[in-house]
Amino acid sequence: MSDYDPEANRFSARAARYARVGANMGGVAARMAGARLFGREGLNGSNAAALAQALGGLKGPIMKVAQLLATIPDLIPPEYAAELQKLQSEAPPMGAAFVRRRMQAELGPGWQERFGSFDLNPAAAASLGQVHRATTKAGEPLACKLQYPDMQSAVEADLSQLELVFSLHRRMDPAIDTREIAKEIGERVREELDYEREARHAALYARTLAEVPEVRVPKVHPELSTRRLLSLEWLEGDRILNYAQADVAVRNRLAMAMFKAWWHPFSHAAVIHGDPHLGNYTVFRQDGEPAGINLLDYGCIRIFHPKFVGGVVDLYRGLQNGDRDRIVHAYETWGFKNLSAELIDILNIWARFIYGPLLDDRIRTVADGVKPGDYGRRQAFEVHKALKEKGPVTVPREFVFMDRAAVGLGAVFLHLRAELNYHRLFEAEIEQFSLETLSQCQTEALRASGLPLPV
Numbered sequence: 001m002s003d004y005d006p007e008a009n010r011f012s013a014r015a016a017r018y019a020r021v022g023a024n025m026g027g028v029a030a031r032m033a034g035a036r037l038f039g040r041e042g043l044n045g046s047n048a049a050a051l052a053q054a055l056g057g058l059k060g061p062i063m064k065v066a067q068l069l070a071t072i073p074d075l076i077p078p079e080y081a082a083e084l085q086k087l088q089s090e091a092p093p094m095g096a097a098f099v100r101r102r103m104q105a106e107l108g109p110g111w112q113e114r115f116g117s118f119d120l121n122p123a124a125a126a127s128l129g130q131v132h133r134a135t136t137k138a139g140e141p142l143a144c145k146l147q148y149p150d151m152q153s154a155v156e157a158d159l160s161q162l163e164l165v166f167s168l169h170r171r172m173d174p175a176i177d178t179r180e181i182a183k184e185i186g187e188r189v190r191e192e193l194d195y196e197r198e199a200r201h202a203a204l205y206a207r208t209l210a211e212v213p214e215v216r217v218p219k220v221h222p223e224l225s226t227r228r229l230l231s232l233e234w235l236e237g238d239r240i241l242n243y244a245q246a247d248v249a250v251r252n253r254l255a256m257a258m259f260k261a262w263w264h265p266f267s268h269a270a271v272i273h274g275d276p277h278l279g280n281y282t283v284f285r286q287d288g289e290p291a292g293i294n295l296l297d298y299g300c301i302r303i304f305h306p307k308f309v310g311g312v313v314d315l316y317r318g319l320q321n322g323d324r325d326r327i328v329h330a331y332e333t334w335g336f337k338n339l340s341a342e343l344i345d346i347l348n349i350w351a352r353f354i355y356g357p358l359l360d361d362r363i364r365t366v367a368d369g370v371k372p373g374d375y376g377r378r379q380a381f382e383v384h385k386a387l388k389e390k391g392p393v394t395v396p397r398e399f400v401f402m403d404r405a406a407v408g409l410g411a412v413f414l415h416l417r418a419e420l421n422y423h424r425l426f427e428a429e430i431e432q433f434s435l436e437t438l439s440q441c442q443t444e445a446l447r448a449s450g451l452p453l454p455v
Contacts, residue, residue: 093130094148096120102146106229114224118144128192128299133234141234142221143296151193151228159186184397188274192299195230197451201298202232204449205273208265214257214292215264216284235294237282243290244415250290254283255418257293259425262409267429269445270309270438270454274401275300278412302401303446305454306438307333313433316426319348319355327351335396343393346386353379354406357422366413366422 094102099120103111112118116135124131129147136142163182191197199220206217216235224231243250258281265271273280273295280297283290311333318326324344331339331347339347357366413420446453 093122093125106226143232143234145230147228155189180397181395181400184400188300194227196227198230198298199225200450201301204445207445207448208269212260212264215261216294237284237294240278240281240283251416252418252420255413255416255420258412261293261295263429269442270304270306272302272405274302274405303454306435306442308398309438310435313430315351316355320359342390346383350379350383358426361423363419363421365419366410
């Protein structure tokens with residue numbers, strides 16, 4: 001492998017990124033600070049559009065951060081969320097000559113001889129890199145994700161500006177203390193730069209979902225992968241939204257596969273897939289019929305301490321049995337501090353929303369009469385309003401991707417108009433749950449996948 005490192009965190013690249021992001025964000029901050037950027041006063045469509053335009057002028061990881069902010073219910077006002085959700089990463093694709101240089105930097109001068117074929121034109125583009133179709137020497141189809149240059153510099157510059165956004169939020173709307181949220185987003189986005197870690201995440205999911213035939217995980221090809229190149233098995237599949245108008249039996253089958261893809265790794269290894277973007281799932285067929293889900297991207301994976309999962313089960317049982325002591329114990333296990341009776345009641349608004357379908361022993365939609373884009377918005381607004389009166393509250397960092405994934409999963413169920421007994425599906429996942437068993441299973445799975453144990 002070549003010693004040349006085009007991704008070095010060069011000061012010049014970092015400084016240029018800071019200047020571009022800072023100029024755009026600084027202008028927005030100056031324009032909107034008096035209008036309470038993250039409050040409920042002075043909001044209007046032009047301010048929201050100005051924020052989107054400032055962020056949209058920059059391509060790359062900041063788009064991932066912007067879209068992340070928009071998916072966390074009520075972290076920002078609906079007007080801003082609506083604008084940010086329109087943003088798409090439009091980084092221009094790397095040309096063929098540039099791809100050749102990048103591949104040589106990762107695999108050495110004879111890199112093309114290590115593949116059966118390699119399409120220099122990208123099959124897909126994302127915020128951190130682009131995907132190329134290829135084959136192994138034996139003819140196996142591959143998806144090769146190649147990172148754009150200078151992403152480390154870009155990420156650090158973007159995260160610095162994210163802290164500016166959150167500092168404005170803390171000054172203008174103190175109902176929710178966002179410091180832990182900022183730390184969590186920073187850690188996860190930095191992890192996404194490390195494709196070797198993503199390969200280990202894929203191995204973890206392959207092991208954890210080995211007995212769930214409705215979910216397929218692509219095989220990693222480590223001999224064709226580096227820290228900035230990830231070669232995975234190419235899994236053929238259709239867009240999940242292609243089945244939004246299919247027969248209810250098909251829609252329910254796919255929704256059940258999605259449920260297992262999310263809850264089985266969480267209940268058996270304390271890990272979640274934290275990116276609910278619909279592009280991360282495709283539908284595979286068996287005997288010509290849609291049979292399950294291909295789970296494609298493993299950059300945004302959150303590994304929890306087993307006690308966090310214990311808190312999820314405790315809160316579920318507490319709500320189920322009206323056991324307030326167990327509910328409080330769950331919140332404290334997660335890291336909430338200084339909880340008054342009023343704050344507990346406020347948190348329970350959100351908890352009853354998330355757990356509602358799981359507590360209801362009947363076949364139902366995940367939320368009757370709710371549009372996918374509105375899932376969780378009303379409840380989040382209620383919580384936000386109440387916290388402004390009784391708060392503030394510091395949200396533990398683990399909740400960023402837990403909530404994001406839960407809301408994203410619910411939106412998929414709404415897109416599919418699935419009708420399932422979510423209660424019985426969840427009970428099956430936590431049957432005979434114990435912290436000791438979970439800790440043992442997680443330790444074995446993480447060690448086998450080359451991942452560290454959570455602190």
